[in-house]
Amino acid sequence: MKVQVQVVTITDDGQESMRAVACVARADLTPAPLGLSLAEGKTILQAIQERRSIAIDYISLERQGIRNICPHALAHDGYRWHVRALSIERQEYRDYVLARIISVSTRADGCTGDPTDDVAWQRFIKLRLVAHPGLNAGQRAAIEHDFRMQQGKLDVESRVALASYFIRRHNLDLRDHPDLLPQRAQIFLQNLDEVNEAIAKAKEESKLLIKQRSTLTEQAGGRATPI
Numbered sequence: 001m002k003v004q005v006q007v008v009t010i011t012d013d014g015q016e017s018m019r020a021v022a023c024v025a026r027a028d029l030t031p032a033p034l035g036l037s038l039a040e041g042k043t044i045l046q047a048i049q050e051r052r053s054i055a056i057d058y059i060s061l062e063r064q065g066i067r068n069i070c071p072h073a074l075a076h077d078g079y080r081w082h083v084r085a086l087s088i089e090r091q092e093y094r095d096y097v098l099a100r101i102i103s104v105s106t107r108a109d110g111c112t113g114d115p116t117d118d119v120a121w122q123r124f125i126k127l128r129l130v131a132h133p134g135l136n137a138g139q140r141a142a143i144e145h146d147f148r149m150q151q152g153k154l155d156v157e158s159r160v161a162l163a164s165y166f167i168r169r170h171n172l173d174l175r176d177h178p179d180l181l182p183q184r185a186q187i188f189l190q191n192l193d194e195v196n197e198a199i200a201k202a203k204e205e206s207k208l209l210i211k212q213r214s215t216l217t218e219q220a221g222g223r224a225t226p227i
Helices: 038-050 137-146 160-169 192-219
Strands: 002-010 016-025 052-059 064-076 081-087 092-097 101-110 124-131 154-159 187-189
Touching: 038 052, 038 064, 038 101, 064 092, 092 192, 124 137, 124 160, 124 192, 154 160, 160 192
Parallel strands: 002 064
Antiparallel strands: 002 016, 052 064, 052 101, 064 081, 081 092, 124 154, 124 187
């Protein structure tokens, strides 16, 4: 049996590479250094393909415990692999680091949620990068050449759901930190506020869509219903 899942990776320059892990036999799935066994990895892939929920024993910085989730995609932020999923308890879409998953088990329930309700995943935004304004003219010219900026800027398109990883990875959220000198930061995100607003807006829109779908599903007697 073969599976097809959506896999997204983010390169160092912010470019997104999306591919479907399609026509990959489960027997050919080799374990990676993610803390998951081959069987657990296959369980996640199967859940994505078949739109089924799974239970993961997950350890976060706050607590370790069971999370019941409906996964729909895998993504790599440049450092780590994540599974993008609907949290059944919280009724919101979240990222779960694969290396933090202790164990995976199947659940009898299907997923009443739909990936189209994950607005932050479906929506894209441009991150507008410039040389740090604290640099002198010569230094800015060097950075603009280094990053191949056009007319002093570089637009990096990202899924809203993945934008925060790129921002943190390049310390773009620390632009007002007194210890982060312009020579160390080098680049500057001009539209940080716009990006943060887009993230918050997508999250709120998703919550509304999830709630609407849940209501329709209850009215349909537990069957997933399109909205």
